[in-house]
Amino acid sequence: MPITPATLTESHEPAADGQDYIWTLNFGPQHPATHTTLRIVLKLDGERVVDALPDIGYLHSGFEKLGESLDYNQYVTVTDRMNYISPMANNVAWHGAVERLMGLELTPRCKYLRVIVAELARISDHLLCNGAVGLDVGAFTYFLYAFNRREDLYDIFETVCGARFTNSYTRVGGLMYDATDLFIEKVRAFVRTFPKTLDDMDRLLNRNRIFIDRTKGVGVLTKAEANSRSCTGPVARGSGVARDLRKDEPYLSYPDFDFQVCCATAGDCFARYLVRMAEMRESLKIVEQAIENLPSGPVNVDIGRRAALPNKRMVYSTIEGCISHFELEMTNRGFETPVEESYAAIEAPNGELGFYIAGDGTDVAYRARCRPPSYIHFAVFPHLIRGHTLSDVVAVLGSLNIIAAELDR
Amino acid sequence: MPARSETIAALKSAYPQLTESEFRGQTRVVVPAEQLIAVASILKDERGFDLLVDVTCVDYLNFRDAEYRFGLVYLLASTTGNERITLRVYLNEPHLSVASLVSLWEGANWLEREVWDMFGIRFEGHPDLRRILLPEEFTAFPLRKDYPLQGRGERHNFPVLTRNQG
Numbered sequence: 309m310p311i312t313p314a315t316l317t318e319s320h321e322p323a324a325d326g327q328d329y330i331w332t333l334n335f336g337p338q339h340p341a342t343h344t345t346l347r348i349v350l351k352l353d354g355e356r357v358v359d360a361l362p363d364i365g366y367l368h369s370g371f372e373k374l375g376e377s378l379d380y381n382q383y384v385t386v387t388d389r390m391n392y393i394s395p396m397a398n399n400v401a402w403h404g405a406v407e408r409l410m411g412l413e414l415t416p417r418c419k420y421l422r423v424i425v426a427e428l429a430r431i432s433d434h435l436l437c438n439g440a441v442g443l444d445v446g447a448f449t450y451f452l453y454a455f456n457r458r459e460d461l462y463d464i465f466e467t468v469c470g471a472r473f474t475n476s477y478t479r480v481g482g483l484m485y486d487a488t489d490l491f492i493e494k495v496r497a498f499v500r501t502f503p504k505t506l507d508d509m510d511r512l513l514n515r516n517r518i519f520i521d522r523t524k525g526v527g528v529l530t531k532a533e534a535n536s537r538s539c540t541g542p543v544a545r546g547s548g549v550a551r552d553l554r555k556d557e558p559y560l561s562y563p564d565f566d567f568q569v570c571c572a573t574a575g576d577c578f579a580r581y582l583v584r585m586a587e588m589r590e591s592l593k594i595v596e597q598a599i600e601n602l603p604s605g606p607v608n609v610d611i612g613r614r615a616a617l618p619n620k621r622m623v624y625s626t627i628e629g630c631i632s633h634f635e636l637e638m639t640n641r642g643f644e645t646p647v648e649e650s651y652a653a654i655e656a657p658n659g660e661l662g663f664y665i666a667g668d669g670t671d672v673a674y675r676a677r678c679r680p681p682s683y684i685h686f687a688v689f690p691h692l693i694r695g696h697t698l699s700d701v702v703a704v705l706g707s708l709n710i711i712a713a714e715l716d717r
Numbered sequence: 718m719p720a721r722s723e724t725i726a727a728l729k730s731a732y733p734q735l736t737e738s739e740f741r742g743q744t745r746v747v748v749p750a751e752q753l754i755a756v757a758s759i760l761k762d763e764r765g766f767d768l769l770v771d772v773t774c775v776d777y778l779n780f781r782d783a784e785y786r787f788g789l790v791y792l793l794a795s796t797t798g799n800e801r802i803t804l805r806v807y808l809n810e811p812h813l814s815v816a817s818l819v820s821l822w823e824g825a826n827w828l829e830r831e832v833w834d835m836f837g838i839r840f841e842g843h844p845d846l847r848r849i850l851l852p853e854e855f856t857a858f859p860l861r862k863d864y865p866l867q868g869r870g871e872r873h874n875f876p877v878l879t880r881n882q883g
Contacts, residue, residue, distance in 0.1 A: 376866075
């Protein structure tokens with residue numbers, strides 16, 4: 309049924325209490341509280357939401373089709389633009405999936421660096437998500453506290469890869485650049501100062517009467533529903549599903565670190581907020597352990613594997629480096645992938661972010677499917693909002709952390 | 718995480734002709750389209766696969782040695798048993814339809830709608846099978862391999878409303 313004016317004015321059954329009108333409100337696509345471009349058609353009875361019809365696709369840009377024409381290293385720039393709040397996590401997910409397909413084992417230093425940037429991306433994502441929930445329900449100061457520290461994270465990303473926003477930091481079999489001393493110094497400074505920010509943020513909202521009234525008991529998702537509706541990440545953990553891929557299916561170097569999986573049982577917006585706050589502390593613990601125990605050695609896989617470009621010194625002074633560089637640059641050589649299909653996922657800030665890649669022997673994916681957590685969580689939205697008031701729409705939307713670029717891809 | 722041998726045994730005892738394969742620690746089971754619901758319910762009810770991770774599709778039009786045009790991919794996981802399994806359903810034209818899994822997992826709703834939108838595969842029994850990412854008026858299925866990367870001009874020929882008409 310297309311959403312047209314005709315279908316919206318269809319007659320509805322009169323309400324039991326004799327109220328025979330239901331009116332329609334167009335929420336978005338241009339609305340500050342949608343954060344990006346998505347549209348919800350709300351059917352309202354007074355101020356109460358009777359039904360919500362999501363209408364998405366405004367930002368659909370054919371990312372999966374592009375994945376079939378860009379090679380494995382080029383496509384990482386597209387993954388930046390999916391969930392642009394935490395592009396580092398998308399980079400790590402994409403190349404993790406490519407390396408799973410190719411059967412590449414990364415170097416220890418590369419694994420640690422990927423963990424550090426992925427966890428910093430998680431902090432950055434949760435800061436924005438929680439900050440925006442605060443902003444949407446009226447806590448503007450809280451939003452500034454969160455956004456202020458995201459600036460430091462952007463500085464760290466700029467130090468390590470040169471780009472602040474669209475990082476494209478990973479490469480097949482390694483990373484674009486090795487970490488510098490300045491990067492390590494900046495991460496250490498962040499680890500030192502960030503707990504104070506978290507304490508401030510906790511003190512601002514955790515016991516704030518207005519915030520609690522606006523979020524507690526709003527948008528309740530039970531554990532069974534969370535599983536049935538394919539929820540993952542903080543949304544599922546807020547409902548008591550103790551599933552975290554970092555623990556359950558350890559990838560990269562997560563087994564080396566000591567951290568907890570954060571869960572809540574209430575399943576409402578407040579529970580999701582608390583889970584995200586707690587996860588930031590755990591992420592910080594991981595970053596601290598990783599940066600202090602950062603292994604030395606190369607970041608890219610061995611030159612014999614012919615996946616990552618050799619460094620300049622090798623290209624100019626060794627025959628293997630020269631040949632390897634030449635072959636990787638030639639359009640009809642590149643690296644080889646098996647004619648097989650595989651799926652690999654990471655615990656992205658928003659939930660399970662996975663890529664299903666079908667390889668056809670060349671260095672371009674035959675099919676590059678992204679499992680987008682935002683898309684799956686937005687499908688839950690009409691269910692969560694039914695029966696709540698119009699002002700709860702923004703609280704529920706914010707707590708699901710819908711990023712429309714990832715939603716529509 | 719590969720599927721446990723008990724899971725495979727449970728499937729094989731009900732449907733002995735199912736074939737499974739493994740690649741990089743992932744277990745894949747090829748299921749005939751008509752048995753999909755039955756196999757999925759065994760996995761859900763008896764083996765605790767309570768999470769439908771993803772539903773997607775691959776168009777094998779230009780794929781080497783492919784016997785089928787489309788291959789659906791169902792990624793299932795168990796949140797309690799920490800186990801994963803992939804179901805593959807192969808379809809050939811003109812029979813591009815398969816039973817919908819919305820009755821088992823609510824999460825299949827939008828995932829199947831996206832496959833319909835992008836590949837044109839019908840899901841029988843789906844409560845609301847209409848386009849989701851593309852506009853209603855769109856006629857092609859863009860993730861099929863015979864659809865060109867730059868489109869067929871839909872974007873340029875799209876009706877535009879000016880301010881006066883609106």
